[in-house]
Amino acid sequence: MKKIIIFTILSMIGVGGIAQNYYKDGTQVCSNGITYDVKLNPITMHLNNKANALIYGTWTFLNGTKIESDEDEDYLNTNIEFDENSFKEALRKTFTKAEFDKLHAVDEIKFTIYCVIDNNLKISELVFNMSIYEDPIFLQIPPAKYALLEKNIKKYVKIEANEYAKKFKYMHATKFVDFSKIQIDYGTTSPGVYVKPVS
16 A cells, blocks of 8 residues: 555656746746746747846947947848758757657747857857747756757857958847758767678
8 A cells, every 4th residue: 555655656746747847937947057047928938048148239340349230331241141950960969859859840930049159150149039829848848958959059050151240259140940841860870879881
């Protein structure tokens, strides 16, 4: 009888863990050395790395001055693009195939990443913004996954830009993500594992 009671309690704890609410508006969540400020309403969720210092700033020239308006010619002439293959690699390094298959079922753009890009074309800061009204799946992703995704984006994603980008110390760009249109080849072997050729 005692075994049955203990098993029942453990089962309840397990279910509670699966269904737990990771995010509450106005709070912070921490994982893998990253602390996120959470903004949450019935429509969207916003995760901002507490360490971010430039994310709400504006484009900054190499000498430290900032653009005065959206009509600045250097700003208008700068072209920034996210390399798709390296972005896929960041996703592949973050999510298992089963996890990504669930994200792949999300139609249209429901996930955006707002980035600060430095003069070396590296992503130095970022913010996640998700539409959760029709796709609460983003609420089910634990903070550890978002922290890992941020680290992998900064590590793997390559930025392509024209000559005008060299005039800036910091630039801002937004990556709009439509998971339903992203195809990732997970293959049959783990990355970096040597497979002996069949003779």
